[in-house]
Every structure is written in structure tokens, then in C-alpha cells.
Amino acid sequence: MIFLKNDYSLGAHPQVFQALADQNLTPSDSYSNDTFCTETTQLVRQITGQPDADVHFIAGGTLTNLVCLAAFMRPYEAVIAAESSHIYTHETGAIEATGHKVLPVPTTDGKVSPEDVDKVVAFHDMEQMVLPRVVYISDTTEMGAVYTLDELKALRACCDRHGLYLYIDGARLAMALGSSYNDVTLKDMAALADAFYFGGTKCGALFGEMVVIVNDTLKPHFRAIMRQNGALFAKGMLLGIQFQALLKDDLYTKLGRQADAMGQKLAHGIGAKGYEFAYTPVSNMIFPVMTREKAAELAQNVMFEKWLDNADGTQTIRFVTSWATTEDDIDGLLALL
Amino acid sequence: MIFLKNDYSLGAHPQVFQALADQNLTPSDSYSNDTFCTETTQLVRQITGQPDADVHFIAGGTLTNLVCLAAFMRPYEAVIAAESSHIYTHETGAIEATGHKVLPVPTTDGKVSPEDVDKVVAFHDMEQMVLPRVVYISDTTEMGAVYTLDELKALRACCDRHGLYLYIDGARLAMALGSSYNDVTLKDMAALADAFYFGGTKCGALFGEMVVIVNDTLKPHFRAIMRQNGALFAKGMLLGIQFQALLKDDLYTKLGRQADAMGQKLAHGIGAKGYEFAYTPVSNMIFPVMTREKAAELAQNVMFEKWLDNADGTQTIRFVTSWATTEDDIDGLLALL
Amino acid sequence: MIFLKNDYSLGAHPQVFQALADQNLTPSDSYSNDTFCTETTQLVRQITGQPDADVHFIAGGTLTNLVCLAAFMRPYEAVIAAESSHIYTHETGAIEATGHKVLPVPTTDGKVSPEDVDKVVAFHDMEQMVLPRVVYISDTTEMGAVYTLDELKALRACCDRHGLYLYIDGARLAMALGSSYNDVTLKDMAALADAFYFGGTKCGALFGEMVVIVNDTLKPHFRAIMRQNGALFAKGMLLGIQFQALLKDDLYTKLGRQADAMGQKLAHGIGAKGYEFAYTPVSNMIFPVMTREKAAELAQNVMFEKWLDNADGTQTIRFVTSWATTEDDIDGLLALL
Amino acid sequence: MIFLKNDYSLGAHPQVFQALADQNLTPSDSYSNDTFCTETTQLVRQITGQPDADVHFIAGGTLTNLVCLAAFMRPYEAVIAAESSHIYTHETGAIEATGHKVLPVPTTDGKVSPEDVDKVVAFHDMEQMVLPRVVYISDTTEMGAVYTLDELKALRACCDRHGLYLYIDGARLAMALGSSYNDVTLKDMAALADAFYFGGTKCGALFGEMVVIVNDTLKPHFRAIMRQNGALFAKGMLLGIQFQALLKDDLYTKLGRQADAMGQKLAHGIGAKGYEFAYTPVSNMIFPVMTREKAAELAQNVMFEKWLDNADGTQTIRFVTSWATTEDDIDGLLALL
CATH class of the missing domain: 3.90.1150.10 (Aspartate Aminotransferase, domain 1)
Known part of the structure; x- marks a missing residue:
């Protein structure tokens, strides 16, 4: 067969697995207060060119999306996303369960355009409506498409025009970065997004995702929202170790x-x-x-x-x-x- | 001008206002445990032909919709509604704020058809998706359209086929019943819907709506959900008095x-x-x-x-x-x- | 008998009822955008000595409490309240249903003291705990007690010390102000609280409560939270008319x-x-x-x-x-x- | 030092780690539909004497508690727990964030008694109050105490008397079972609880917990609630593998x-x-x-x-x-x- x-049908890439094996009996502080998470955070800040970025480690993708969106929005705010996006169709209403509306836009290949965003914002012009606050995109998209640098820049400009945050679901970020169609660097992505995440589960890790928050406004109390949603992982070191291995030599x-x-x-x-x-x-x-x-x-x-x-x-x-x-x-x- | x-720019129809004036200084039990609500409940049971219906009184339409939908669904369940419906666009995400996804269907005049429902149900065939549980319609619709008896019967059959509840927002029920295009009686409506509400605010009352729950499954603990959402009105008698006046001689x-x-x-x-x-x-x-x-x-x-x-x-x-x-x-x- | x-067993005080009768057929703008609400707002600003206060009108007390607390807190924040308080025991978990913990303090007569608050704040010193953000008090309390000016000043100082908001449930504010034991003026209250409400339901109105938000931080998007919770009353003028009548000649x-x-x-x-x-x-x-x-x-x-x-x-x-x-x-x- | x-400062017990290593490159079905989870489920059914039990795998303890309690309760229902319990104090309001009140009882060593439960139930005798529905206990407790068989039987009887579910947090279940003061078998626990969980994180696993649902009423749609809360782990096989290793020869x-x-x-x-x-x-x-x-x-x-x-x-x-x-x-x- x-x-x-x-x-996501296997365990970890052998180098990642070996890193876990090497540290299996090293006592570490809990809840990502360990040295592996600390070192990985430094590394992420360096490779993204964002010395002040906050970095968080979460065990899975849906959990990451719901924590981020719950943290970034006030109750009456909503997130714009492709109709085909994971958060709109395949997370059993996880975002709505945090109280927020997802505003779907039809797309052909899962890529949201500034025009899509403009239309949604223009429609939501009354007090009786939710207030769009976040644009959620996934790179690669659920149809495997990859955003170009020009597309991301245009989305960023669009978000700035409307006072929106840009959040990038990077469940398959490795495949976006690795595509021959890609011209976006990690530094570009970090400069253009307010927050994004490095998917681990589908990209060589045993499990886990790593959130990078660039926009200062979105940083305070993020760990409280994580914990409240059961996303502050007790053995955070496991995630720190894995991402350290994944970032080493750009694995x-x-x-x-x-x-x-x-x-x-x-x-x-x-x-x-x-x-x-x-x-x-x-x-x-x-x-x-x-x-x-x-x-x-x-x-x-x-x-x-x-x-x-x-x-x-x-x-x-x-x-x-x-x-x-x-x-x-x-x-x-x-x-x- | x-x-x-x-x-909904005026107070109450004079007959309704007079009824309030007549009872203004009559001490009454609180939270709809008064004689006016009790008598009105009896009257509603009679005119709808539903001797076992539960009747509840709520101060406004959005509150009514959110309480009903919160009460009728489990967390992973969702409600199907016209894209133009009040709950999808004009309640600032009130339904999503209770944790539930609203699944929009495009329509021309706000009327949801069995085919619309079939499509939504067919699409939601995976565990990763929310489970459609309620069909929400409004009669008249937000575009002033009126459902025919045949249309309601077809929706009922469709709901039965899929195990869905049919909930009718009657914010303008008086105008539906009063339309020369209407062939639906209150008895029909009560026989076909699992729950519906008589709008008062737009139909002659000073304020208030009256929910009729026909399906036994939906009855238990409804008042608890009302109270938890701030919808159990302290002076429930005010609502009982008004609807009693509105139902008298079919006003x-x-x-x-x-x-x-x-x-x-x-x-x-x-x-x-x-x-x-x-x-x-x-x-x-x-x-x-x-x-x-x-x-x-x-x-x-x-x-x-x-x-x-x-x-x-x-x-x-x-x-x-x-x-x-x-x-x-x-x-x-x-x-x- | x-x-x-x-x-709250009767309708409205005759002067309030007459005011409603007088305006029953006056067409008014909806959702408190009418002249009665506007004029009442001006009046409230004047009598509270807060020219920039925001004033909102809501149909009931539980709804008012849940809207205010949902609006004032971020998801990981909690409200301190007397164990005997309405929000802790008698609202069927309405505050928790908005996602927030209520932190109870034992009291003899329902009055919360700075020492009570200090203790709760001191206990919540870890990241794993909710963050106390609001002190909820009721005046009069559920046992009929009345806060003195010195007590309110001490609570204010305590809140300032800890970065807490002070929110006063005035379901029976008329009875607090009218007590021979009271030495707090409306101007004092407005100067000391971040937000409070004038209860109408128990104090001469047919129904309704009026929220005064003094602290600028708490003002933005309050109406969105109201609407999302079904608390933006379509015929807001009814509430404006009533409170105008209640404030006239200090009724x-x-x-x-x-x-x-x-x-x-x-x-x-x-x-x-x-x-x-x-x-x-x-x-x-x-x-x-x-x-x-x-x-x-x-x-x-x-x-x-x-x-x-x-x-x-x-x-x-x-x-x-x-x-x-x-x-x-x-x-x-x-x-x- | x-x-x-x-x-929970280390990785996994060597035997558990080895099991993960052995299967690291075995392609497996996702979301716990793999053979490891299936076999482990069979094993759990056997050792608990519950051939019809449902078994679920979740990545962490707080996530497990919030999913279980969200799944077991209707919105107006509440959970009784020790004031010192993890869910009441150390999960940043995770349970309240799902909309449910936690009703605290004071204890000396974290053990909840039938008398504690009786008191809470007796107090909640009004419609205005939440309805107690679940008793949450932890074994061992947060103070390291262990329930005796007689104590669990008495709690079960108490729960039956009041129509309550008994849910046992087994974050440290291994230490409860391993205590020389313990006289409760897994079969006892499964016969007395409606649901409980085997903690892995603190008991030899790399990470993860395993929920056992015994009561048929609590089984339907549990996976939907898991997914909605980000708790349906993509690589469920990792959890199945670990618990299989932990249960082998009663490790x-x-x-x-x-x-x-x-x-x-x-x-x-x-x-x-x-x-x-x-x-x-x-x-x-x-x-x-x-x-x-x-x-x-x-x-x-x-x-x-x-x-x-x-x-x-x-x-x-x-x-x-x-x-x-x-x-x-x-x-x-x-x-x-």
C-alpha cells in the first residue's frame, strides 16, 4: 500500500526524534520556562529578524488557531477567512466556540485577496454587524497554493488600510518555504504578519506548533489565554527541543x-x-x-x-x-x- | 416627515397600552409566574392547538433568538439560516457568541428551501465539521416574503429526514398571518415547527416576544437558559398582559x-x-x-x-x-x- | 394579603407611567438613538458631574450585569464579589456563561471590604490563576446594607492599588441614596466608580436599568457587546422616557x-x-x-x-x-x- | 541540585520512550483511528472490566478536564469540586471559560465528602441558581491524599441520590493505585465513576492522558467536543503507543x-x-x-x-x-x- x-501519519524525522532521545532524562522547568524553549525563542527571533517577537509552543494546530484568534479579538470582532479554510470548515466550529464569527470568502485555491477583504469590510458597515478584526490565511493553503511576496505585501497594505491583523496559519509552512514557487523569506513573513505559526506536526516534528507574535499589541497575557484553553503544555521542553532540532541547519x-x-x-x-x-x-x-x-x-x-x-x-x-x-x-x- | x-418606532397599540394601564398597580408574582402569563399560556395552547406547549416571554428579538438557539443545540451543533437572516448578519454575532456556528445559505428573498437544507447537510458529512441541528427561518423574512403552507410542510419533511429542528423567528409573525398571500394558520405553524415565537415589538406590543415550544425534547430547563442569558424578565406580568391583549379577539x-x-x-x-x-x-x-x-x-x-x-x-x-x-x-x- | x-411586583410609579402614556404614539429613532435617551444622557452627565460619561439603557438587571462584566474583562480576567451577591448565586451562572470566573468573598451583610479584595488579589499571584480585574459591589447589598462614603473611598483606593475596576450594581440604588444611613451623593458615586447602574425595575420604573460608564477605557464598543448579548433594546426610547421621568425633580x-x-x-x-x-x-x-x-x-x-x-x-x-x-x-x- | x-520534569520512562522509537516510522491512521489506540482501548476495557467503555486520548490534563466537563454538562449546569482543586484554582478559569460555574467546597486535604456534596446540592434549590451536575474529584488529590474504596462508594451513592455524575481526575492515578494506603482497583474505579482519566504526563508517559467514559449517556459526540476544543490529536497513535506501553505488565x-x-x-x-x-x-x-x-x-x-x-x-x-x-x-x- x-x-x-x-x-502526519508518522512520528518525527529521525534528527528530531534523536534530539528528544538525547534529552529524555534531562530535568527541565515546566510550561516552556526551560532552556530549550528559551534557546529556540532566541533562534526564532534571529532567523525572523524580529528581536522582540514572542514565541509560544502549542501541541496542535486547531488548538493554536483557537488560542490565537481568541487572544487577538474582542467578543464582537470577527475573522475573515477563505470558505475552504481549516478554521471555517474543519475544526468543528472551534473558533465560533470561542464566541467569534468566521466571515467566509469564496476562493478558487484557498488564497484570500485584498479585494476579498475589502468586500467583507465594506459589507460590515453597520453597528448591528460584527467588526472584522483579523485576516486569517494559511500558507500553503488547504489546496496547496503558496502566497507570493507581492500577494502578502498587498494583503498587509489592505490590513493596514482597515485596521486588521494578519494571522498566518503555517501548519504547512515548511512546504510553503520549500516550494519552488515561493519567494517569501521568514524575515518577509515576520515583517508582514502580525502573528504566524510554524507547523511542526506536518513538517517533521513528532508533534507541536510554534507561534510567533510580532505585533506588540497582541503579546500581553497570551499565556493566560493559552492556559485557559488547555494549551500551555506542561512539558514545554519537548516542543522546544523539537523546534530547536528543526531549525538547526534549516532542517x-x-x-x-x-x-x-x-x-x-x-x-x-x-x-x-x-x-x-x-x-x-x-x-x-x-x-x-x-x-x-x-x-x-x-x-x-x-x-x-x-x-x-x-x-x-x-x-x-x-x-x-x-x-x-x-x-x-x-x-x-x-x-x- | x-x-x-x-x-418599531412607536409605543404600544392603544388597546395594549390600556391593558398595561389597567393592571399597573396590581401586585403580581415575578418571573412570569403571574396570572396574566398563566392565562395567556392557556390561550396560546388553545389557539395553536397544542395543549402541552410551553410558552415563554422575553423582552426582545435578538435575546429570544440567542436563548432559543443556545437552548436547542449542543456545543458542536450549528444552525442553518438564510445568508440575509437577522441572526447571520444583524445581531453582532450573538449566536456565535453562544458558541454556535451559523451556516448561511444564499437566497433571493430570504426564504430557505429544502434543497438549501439538503445541500448544507450533505456537505457536513465529516467528523471535523459541525453538525447541523436547527433550521432557522423567519416569517415574514427580512425581505418581507411569506412562507406558504406547502413550503413549510416541505421544510418540515426535510427536517424530519435529517433529524433537524425547525425554529421560526416570528418577529413579524402578525404580518405573515395578515398577508393576503398567506395560507398558514397558527395551528399549522405550531404543528410544523418545533418552536416559534410571536413577535410583539413590531406587532403592536410596547415590547416583548412570546416563545412557543412544541417539541417536548426542547422544553426542559429552558427557563434556566433564559435566566443565564438575562432573559427571564423580572416583571414577566408586563409581557403576559400585553400578549393577552394582543390575542384577545385576534387583535x-x-x-x-x-x-x-x-x-x-x-x-x-x-x-x-x-x-x-x-x-x-x-x-x-x-x-x-x-x-x-x-x-x-x-x-x-x-x-x-x-x-x-x-x-x-x-x-x-x-x-x-x-x-x-x-x-x-x-x-x-x-x-x- | x-x-x-x-x-418589583407592580408596574411603574404613576408619574413614570404617565410619561410613557404621553409619548406612546411619538415616532422615535430606535436603539436609544432617540431624543429621550439623548436628553436623559445629558441629564445624567449633569447630576453625576461627569460631562463625558457614557449612558446606556438595558431592559433588566441580570442582562446589565452580564453585559458590563463581559465588556470590562478580557477572557482570563475575573470579578471579585460577595459570596451572597446576585451575580455569584442568583443569576444561574450568567457571568460564568460569558466565560469569566466570579471570585467570592464571604461577608456578613453583603459589603465587600478592601481587606477582602486584598486577600483575593494576594492569593491570585500565579500565572495558573485568573487575573482579578473587577470588583463588583451592590448598593444597597442583597442584605439591604448601604456603603458609606468612607467605605467607597477605601474601596476605590484599594482598586487603584491593584489596577482593578470598581463596578456598582445599583438595582436598588434609589434605596441606597434614600437611606438615612447614606452619605454618598451621585457625584461621589460617579467619581469613585468606573461604572455603575441606576436600577429602574425596583425603583419606580415599569422596567429597565441605566448604565453610567465613567472610565474612558471601558467605553469603546460597549454597544456592540450589548447587541451581541441581546441587550440593545429596539425601542430604547421607552427606557429614555422612563429615566427622564425618574430623574425629574429627583423623583x-x-x-x-x-x-x-x-x-x-x-x-x-x-x-x-x-x-x-x-x-x-x-x-x-x-x-x-x-x-x-x-x-x-x-x-x-x-x-x-x-x-x-x-x-x-x-x-x-x-x-x-x-x-x-x-x-x-x-x-x-x-x-x- | x-x-x-x-x-513532570523529564521525558518518558525508558520503556515508553522505546515504544515510541519502535513505531516512529510506522504509518498510522490519524485522530486515534490507528491500531495502537484500538488495541489500547481493548486493553483498557479488559483491565477496567468495562467492555463497553469509550476510551479517548488527549495531550494534556487541563485540556482533558475542560473537554470532559464541557461535554458532560448543559450550559446551566455546574461542577462541584474542592476549593483546592486544579480546576478551581490552577487552570486560569478554563472551566468557566467553557461557560460553567465551579462550585467550591472547602476541604483539608483535597478530598470531597458526600456531606460536602449534600450541602452544595441543598443550597442550590432555586431556579435562579445553577444546577449541580458533576462531582469532580482528583485521586491522588492536590495534597497527595488517596480515596479509599469506602469513600468512593459513599460518593457514588451520594451522586446517585442527587442525579450527579462522578468524574475522577487521574493526573496522578498511578500514584493513587500505587499507594500503600490504596484499596481501590481499576475495576472498582471504573464501576464507581461515570468517567475518569489515566494521567500519563506525570506517570511515565512523554505526554498525554487517557479518558475512560463508562456511563453511556456521556459517550455520544465526545469526539466532536474534543475537536472543537482542539483536543483531537492529529497523531493520536503517539498516545496509543504510550499507553499501550504503560499498561503492559502493569508498568x-x-x-x-x-x-x-x-x-x-x-x-x-x-x-x-x-x-x-x-x-x-x-x-x-x-x-x-x-x-x-x-x-x-x-x-x-x-x-x-x-x-x-x-x-x-x-x-x-x-x-x-x-x-x-x-x-x-x-x-x-x-x-x-
Whole structure:
């Protein structure tokens, strides 16, 4: 069975796992007050060019999103997000459960544009409406798209125009940074976002995400919101150790690049066989369109996800590669098409 | 100045006000445990043909909606509503503030169809998604449309198919019942809805709404949810007195019919002058389309609301009549067109 | 039957009711954007000596408390209140339902002291704990006690020391102002509190409360929080009209004084017959202690509330007088003791 | 430096770590749909004697408590807990943030008695109050106390009498099971509790807790509540693997016994030197009382927590042993006393 269902089916990249093994019996302070978290924070400040950034460590992505959005908004404020975004559809109403409305914008590939934001802001011009306060984007998006530097700059300008915060969900940040379509550096991202997070779970860590808060306004009492939501991890050192290993020699981007390279190899192979794609393949998530019969046939030897039943009777399916995907996996799949 | 801005700019209909005056110094039990609320409850059970219905009294419409939806859903459940519905756009995220997602469906005139509901339910087929549990409709809708008996029956069947509750916002129930396009009786409504409310604020009362809960499952502990949300009114007798007056000799429907009659007179007059309507005028809210210049000119003598800037440069505006609107008001307005 | 059960069993004081009657058919702007609310706001600013105060109108007391506390606190913050306070025991967890912890302090008569506050603040010295942010007091308290000017000044100083807001629940503010034990003026109160409210429901209004926000920090977006909680009253003019009538010629304090006078007459009479009081009687709520047999006998002719079963087998009961209580009521009760 | 500050300063017990290492590159299904979680669930059902129990895996203790309590209660319901309990004081209002009141009962050693529960239930006899629904206890308690079988049976009977659920926080369940004062088996616990959790974080796991839901009423849609609160762990297999290792050959209880044995050795040694204890030492948390000077002196060589400044000028301090504490640690500390 070839596994291309998702990018979180394994434990940690061996270097990350080894780092955990090395420190397994080192007594450390709790709640990220340990030396690993402290050193990692310093490292993050350096590589993002933000010497005053706050860095926080959280065990999972939904938890990270809900904590950040709960922390960044007052009760009557709302977050703008793609209709296809994780927070709008796939977190069982986690953001609404914190009391906030998510304002969806339709998109083709999950990328939110300044025009989308403008429209939502223009619509919410009455006291009876919620007040848009945060623009949530994911990079890569849920369809594997990658923001360009120009796009991020335009979103930043748009946010400034309307007094909005820009928050970037980096569950697959490694794959964004590693994409050959990417021209955004970590320094760019940190300069343009008010806050963003480095996904670990899908990018080589055993588990965990790392939030970077750049905007001073968003920093106070963030740990209180974390704790209140069960997100202040007792053994924070485990997260500090992992991200330290991931940032060492830029392993993080390398793993993203590796995942993307496999994705691109897969995309080229599939394209060469004449299949079309629902979204342009630029990272590690590939969405070919095929007949239901072909998809059903594939499912006997490959694990993947059905994405959409199309109106014309075809199906869009999703293949996801990761740092652990091998050339053999790809060749094996291509041989079946 | 002719006032056609909304239907809640006055106090109470004189008969309702007199009822309050008559009982102003009658000591009564608190929190709707008084004889007026008890008698009104009996009356409601009789006219709706629901001898076991629970009846509750709440001071305002948004409060009623948030209490009902908070009471009817578990945390991971969501309510389906028209994109134009009050709860989705004009209550400052009140439903989300209780922790629940509102799932919007696009409509032309605010009416939700079984097909709309089917689509939402079909989409929410994964554990990562919220679970649709309530269908919220308003009758009349925010565009003044009225549900037919066949439409309500089809929605009921749809809700039964999916295990959903049907909750009807009757902020303008009097105008629905009073419309010449209406073929739904109170008994029909009570038989088809799991819960609904009689709007008082816009229908002749000084203030207040009256909830009728038909489905036994939704009854327990409703008062606790009311109180927790500040909706258990200390002087509940004030609400009991008012609805008793409104239900006497069916004053409620008469006031709706009166408001609608003025609306229809207005619509015919406007139509006769060659204006088009954004939505078919069937109740007390009329949405003609005119040039911005014409609308601006009118605004010098008439109070109304701008509804929409249309793509072709015209404007849709909203006129609202009420039980207190006079023939003179209508004639005066028509003379200006 | 003599009614001494509570102070919200009637409609409005005749002067207030007449004011409503006078304006019943005057078209007014909605959501407190009308001239009555505007004029009343000006009046409140004048009599409180706070030309920049924000004034808001809400339909009930629990709703007022939950809106204020939700507006004044961030999610991880908590409110300090007497264990016997309305918000801690009798609002079905309304404050907790907005996400905030209520930190109870034991008191004898419902009055919170600076020492109580100091202790709570000292205890909450760890990151794992909520952050106390508001001190909630009620004046009169739930046991009918009244704060002195010195006590309020000391609480203010204590709040300043700890960075806390002082919020005063004035459900029975008229009775506090009208008490012969009171030496606090409205100007004092407004100078010492960050926010407080004039209770209407128990003090001569048909219904409604009026919030005064003095501290600039607490003003922005208060209406959004109101609306989100269903507390932005559509016909706000009804509340503006009532409070205008109550403030005219200081009717508000006069009604409180009248209620208190009846309370004092009752207390003196009861005391003269040798009964003891659970709390010193200084306003309109009187808590005599008697045998269960005596209480049961009284209950045949007087409506009152049982307050507490005492350890020695006696009962504390509660009599409440209001602006509508007559000398005959009191004489009638005393004759039964 | 001797480390006796807490029991969560290390990674995992070597056998647990090895299990993770063994499966690090085994592709597994996500969200606890993997074979490790499935097998562990079967194992738990067997050792608890509850073939129909639901088993869930969550990354941390506060998250577990808030998810369970949010899932088990309706909005107007409340949980009874010791005033010293983790949920009442040390989770930054996490339970209240889900909308629920925590009803505190004073205790000496953190153990809640049926009489405590009876009192709280008796007090909450009015509609204006929250409805107690869950009794939360922790075993061991925050003061290291252990419930006896008779005590748990009496609590169960009390809960049945009042229609309450019994939920046991087992953050230190291993130390409860391992205590020489314990006479409760896992089968007893599962038969008496409606739900409880096996703590992993403090009991040999790298991280994670495992919830066992016995009462059928509490089972439906629990995963939806988990996900909504960010508690449905993407790589659930990590938790399944760890608990499988912990349950193998009863390693879990053995590690608790080991921690307790070190605690008892410490307690005997301290007692022999004439110190008193604030709470009877029966598990792995030991609370001796000493002069501030002595405590300050100790702090130069030992890491521990200050627990309380006593009225007589002495201090209560807290030593915590774990599965990793050595005899040398204990001897070293005792030599300093």
C-alpha cells in the first residue's frame, strides 16, 4: 500500500526524534520556562529578524488557531477567512466556540485577496454587524497554493488600510518555504504578519506548533489565554527541543523542500499522463481529476483522500507527500495511472 | 416627515397600552409566574392547538433568538439560516457568541428551501465539521416574503429526514398571518415547527416576544437558559398582559393585516408609477428600485432605509408600514414619486 | 394579603407611567438613538458631574450585569464579589456563561471590604490563576446594607492599588441614596466608580436599568457587546422616557426614600416587639428572626420570603418595602406580630 | 541540585520512550483511528472490566478536564469540586471559560465528602441558581491524599441520590493505585465513576492522558467536543503507543508505586527528624512544615515548591517524587535536614 493520504501519519524525522532521545532524562522547568524553549525563542527571533517577537509552543494546530484568534479579538470582532479554510470548515466550529464569527470568502485555491477583504469590510458597515478584526490565511493553503511576496505585501497594505491583523496559519509552512514557487523569506513573513505559526506536526516534528507574535499589541497575557484553553503544555521542553532540532541547519525548510519535490515529481508524472488538476500543483498537495472508476481502482493500492465529486461525474482526489515520501512511492503510484 | 423607516418606532397599540394601564398597580408574582402569563399560556395552547406547549416571554428579538438557539443545540451543533437572516448578519454575532456556528445559505428573498437544507447537510458529512441541528427561518423574512403552507410542510419533511429542528423567528409573525398571500394558520405553524415565537415589538406590543415550544425534547430547563442569558424578565406580568391583549379577539392578526394592507396600497401605487421591486411585495416591507437621485430627493420628506446599491447605479430602498401607518402617509408618499 | 415579598411586583410609579402614556404614539429613532435617551444622557452627565460619561439603557438587571462584566474583562480576567451577591448565586451562572470566573468573598451583610479584595488579589499571584480585574459591589447589598462614603473611598483606593475596576450594581440604588444611613451623593458615586447602574425595575420604573460608564477605557464598543448579548433594546426610547421621568425633580431618590421610610417604620415596630434582626435594618429590606411557627402563622396573611433556616431552629425572613408600600401595610403587619 | 519540584520534569520512562522509537516510522491512521489506540482501548476495557467503555486520548490534563466537563454538562449546569482543586484554582478559569460555574467546597486535604456534596446540592434549590451536575474529584488529590474504596462508594451513592455524575481526575492515578494506603482497583474505579482519566504526563508517559467514559449517556459526540476544543490529536497513535506501553505488565501502577515508595521514604526520614506534615503523607507529594530559614537554606540545594506561609511564621513546602527519583536524591535531601 502506498501512503499518500496525509503528511502526519508518522512520528518525527529521525534528527528530531534523536534530539528528544538525547534529552529524555534531562530535568527541565515546566510550561516552556526551560532552556530549550528559551534557546529556540532566541533562534526564532534571529532567523525572523524580529528581536522582540514572542514565541509560544502549542501541541496542535486547531488548538493554536483557537488560542490565537481568541487572544487577538474582542467578543464582537470577527475573522475573515477563505470558505475552504481549516478554521471555517474543519475544526468543528472551534473558533465560533470561542464566541467569534468566521466571515467566509469564496476562493478558487484557498488564497484570500485584498479585494476579498475589502468586500467583507465594506459589507460590515453597520453597528448591528460584527467588526472584522483579523485576516486569517494559511500558507500553503488547504489546496496547496503558496502566497507570493507581492500577494502578502498587498494583503498587509489592505490590513493596514482597515485596521486588521494578519494571522498566518503555517501548519504547512515548511512546504510553503520549500516550494519552488515561493519567494517569501521568514524575515518577509515576520515583517508582514502580525502573528504566524510554524507547523511542526506536518513538517517533521513528532508533534507541536510554534507561534510567533510580532505585533506588540497582541503579546500581553497570551499565556493566560493559552492556559485557559488547555494549551500551555506542561512539558514545554519537548516542543522546544523539537523546534530547536528543526531549525538547526534549516532542517525545517529542507524537509518542506523534500516533500514539495516529491509532490512536483508526482504532479509532472500525472500531468504527463494527461490528467488535469483542480488546482495548480506547487507544493506537496496534488489534486488530479479522474473518473470515479479510475479513482476506485487506485484506492486498492494507494491510500489517498477523495476531495470532491465533480458535476461532470469525475472526481478530484488528493495526494499528499511528506518528508518521508520516497521516489519509489511516486514511481509506484505513477505505474498505476 | 412621513415615517416609513421601520415598524418599531412607536409605543404600544392603544388597546395594549390600556391593558398595561389597567393592571399597573396590581401586585403580581415575578418571573412570569403571574396570572396574566398563566392565562395567556392557556390561550396560546388553545389557539395553536397544542395543549402541552410551553410558552415563554422575553423582552426582545435578538435575546429570544440567542436563548432559543443556545437552548436547542449542543456545543458542536450549528444552525442553518438564510445568508440575509437577522441572526447571520444583524445581531453582532450573538449566536456565535453562544458558541454556535451559523451556516448561511444564499437566497433571493430570504426564504430557505429544502434543497438549501439538503445541500448544507450533505456537505457536513465529516467528523471535523459541525453538525447541523436547527433550521432557522423567519416569517415574514427580512425581505418581507411569506412562507406558504406547502413550503413549510416541505421544510418540515426535510427536517424530519435529517433529524433537524425547525425554529421560526416570528418577529413579524402578525404580518405573515395578515398577508393576503398567506395560507398558514397558527395551528399549522405550531404543528410544523418545533418552536416559534410571536413577535410583539413590531406587532403592536410596547415590547416583548412570546416563545412557543412544541417539541417536548426542547422544553426542559429552558427557563434556566433564559435566566443565564438575562432573559427571564423580572416583571414577566408586563409581557403576559400585553400578549393577552394582543390575542384577545385576534387583535394580533388584525394589526398585521392592517400593516400589510398599507404595504400593499403602497406597493400598488409605486408599481403603478412604473417602479420595479427587488422582491415581490406581499407584506409590510416594500423594496422599490429607483435612481439615487430620486431616493435622495424622497429622503427630504420621508424616513426610510437604503437597502442596497445596485450594480447598475440604481438603489433599492426599503419602506416599512406598521399598524400605525395611515392612508395619508401612503398618499403623501405616492404624491412624491 | 399584605405584599412584602419584593419590590418589583407592580408596574411603574404613576408619574413614570404617565410619561410613557404621553409619548406612546411619538415616532422615535430606535436603539436609544432617540431624543429621550439623548436628553436623559445629558441629564445624567449633569447630576453625576461627569460631562463625558457614557449612558446606556438595558431592559433588566441580570442582562446589565452580564453585559458590563463581559465588556470590562478580557477572557482570563475575573470579578471579585460577595459570596451572597446576585451575580455569584442568583443569576444561574450568567457571568460564568460569558466565560469569566466570579471570585467570592464571604461577608456578613453583603459589603465587600478592601481587606477582602486584598486577600483575593494576594492569593491570585500565579500565572495558573485568573487575573482579578473587577470588583463588583451592590448598593444597597442583597442584605439591604448601604456603603458609606468612607467605605467607597477605601474601596476605590484599594482598586487603584491593584489596577482593578470598581463596578456598582445599583438595582436598588434609589434605596441606597434614600437611606438615612447614606452619605454618598451621585457625584461621589460617579467619581469613585468606573461604572455603575441606576436600577429602574425596583425603583419606580415599569422596567429597565441605566448604565453610567465613567472610565474612558471601558467605553469603546460597549454597544456592540450589548447587541451581541441581546441587550440593545429596539425601542430604547421607552427606557429614555422612563429615566427622564425618574430623574425629574429627583423623583428617583424620593421613591427610594419612601421605600426606606416604610422599611424603617417596619423595623422599628418589629424591634419594639422584641425581635432581633439578622442584619442591621437600614434600607427597604428587613430581616427579622423568629420561630418557624410564627413565620408560618404570618405567611397566612403576609407575602414575604423565607431567607434562612438558622441552626437554633429559628428562621430569618425577608420583608421588602417599595415606593408603593403604605402605612396601612406596615400597621397591618405589625398587628400580626 | 536535587530535583523534587514536580513529577513532570523529564521525558518518558525508558520503556515508553522505546515504544515510541519502535513505531516512529510506522504509518498510522490519524485522530486515534490507528491500531495502537484500538488495541489500547481493548486493553483498557479488559483491565477496567468495562467492555463497553469509550476510551479517548488527549495531550494534556487541563485540556482533558475542560473537554470532559464541557461535554458532560448543559450550559446551566455546574461542577462541584474542592476549593483546592486544579480546576478551581490552577487552570486560569478554563472551566468557566467553557461557560460553567465551579462550585467550591472547602476541604483539608483535597478530598470531597458526600456531606460536602449534600450541602452544595441543598443550597442550590432555586431556579435562579445553577444546577449541580458533576462531582469532580482528583485521586491522588492536590495534597497527595488517596480515596479509599469506602469513600468512593459513599460518593457514588451520594451522586446517585442527587442525579450527579462522578468524574475522577487521574493526573496522578498511578500514584493513587500505587499507594500503600490504596484499596481501590481499576475495576472498582471504573464501576464507581461515570468517567475518569489515566494521567500519563506525570506517570511515565512523554505526554498525554487517557479518558475512560463508562456511563453511556456521556459517550455520544465526545469526539466532536474534543475537536472543537482542539483536543483531537492529529497523531493520536503517539498516545496509543504510550499507553499501550504503560499498561503492559502493569508498568503504570509499578511506576506509581515507585514514586510513592520514594515519597514514603522521604516522609519517614523527615518525620524521624521531628518535622510535622501539613497533610498525612500517603503518596508521592510530601508537605513538611519548617521555619522559613530552614526552607530558604534547603532551597540552595534542592528544587521544591513553597506551598503556604503559615500564620505562625512557619512555611509548608512541597516535595514531589516521581518514578525517576532515586534513593540518592532522598538520602541527599535528608542529610540536609
